[in-house]
Amino acid sequence: MSGAHPADPIADAFEAHRGRLTAVAYRVLGSHADADDAVQETWLRLSRQDADTIDNLGGWLTTVVGRISLDLLRSGRTRPTVALDDHLPEPTVTLNDESNPEDLVALGDSVGLALLTVLDALRPDERLAFVLHDVFAVPHGEIAGILGKSTDATKMLTSRARRKVQRARQSAGDRQQQREVVGAFLDAAREGRFERLLEVLHPEVEFTVHTPSGRFVTIGATEVAGRARMAGGAAHGHPATVNGRPGVIAWNKDGTPLSVLAFTVAAGRITEITAVVDPARLALMGLPDPA
Known part of the structure; x- marks a missing residue:
């Protein structure tokens, strides 16, 4: 975030949410650089917004960063993959705990890191719905507002995305x-x-x-x-x-x-x-x- 005064309460509030916003954007976009851009654009939009009109800052910020990430995916500017050869500075590398390797795999999947290799099977709206709901527990009603769809349609979208991810996981082998x-x-x-x-x-x-x-x-x-x-x-x-x-x-x-x-x-x-x-x-x- 550039140009924000340290004593600015809006800037302080934004910083309190930055980690989660970055996590959302990265898991949707699959690129640290694109995620940083999305979070920076979210800050710029917040700085132009009348803070008194925002009832739930966390929800507002999630909505905005979600919409920005969706626009980036739809524009094709970002490449949501994490192939080791293509993104050498950005791979997700974790040590295996040999005493309980299955717990490590489950943890990697739950936070969406290992899933970056299979999320390419999803359309942009499916990817966003899956990440927000299944990874970050954002209610379908809020996701529906981001996508411009009904809550029921969003639930169906998430369900379809989940099935695709499960098939992609299975095809990756045991x-x-x-x-x-x-x-x-x-x-x-x-x-x-x-x-x-x-x-x-x-x-x-x-x-x-x-x-x-x-x-x-x-x-x-x-x-x-x-x-x-x-x-x-x-x-x-x-x-x-x-x-x-x-x-x-x-x-x-x-x-x-x-x-x-x-x-x-x-x-x-x-x-x-x-x-x-x-x-x-x-x-x-x-x-x-x-x-």
Whole structure:
């Protein structure tokens, strides 16, 4: 927020809601930059509004940021995806608690972070309705006002969006099986078991590595298996979830990030591996500290 006086009560009230507004906008838009733009525009509209005419500031702000986000989605200006390769500074990376990994998955879904990879299946109005209602518990009546629809029509929209998300989740495959496949790959990489690596890699697996010198791609199970240690110690890293995909984070001895790997698993085999070993890129990713 720019130009606001620290003692301005309206500015203070807005700041109290900023975190939630940013969370709403990010989960709708899938981009930190677009979410910041939406929140900034919300502030500008509030600054031009007579505050005395607003009965419920939180509801008013949610409505405004929702409408702005919807307009951005409909305009096509934003790209609501979080592919690791396309948005390297913005991935969602969380450490897996090995004692209770299912709780981590449930938490990721409930706050809408892992869902960013499947929300592309929704139309803009479905996406907004689903995020506001199922993630942030905004009543259907309020969402209806944002969308310009009746409450009943909005309920139907949310229900349809929920079914689409459920289908997208199911098509992504079983997460536990995916983690087991990735675990088998990492074990084989640590032990140097070439044949075992070939068993868990798809014949046309694609391995993309982002290094300080650029982006390098290796295709084919034999080639990828032969370079499985290319991430420099990642096989000894900590299990993580990277944009909803199974992954691994490794750190240097001084606690700085060494590498991030993200895996795509289909039909029990790894089809894609993305590795980031460029310190400059890693520094921008906001990675968690070593466990």
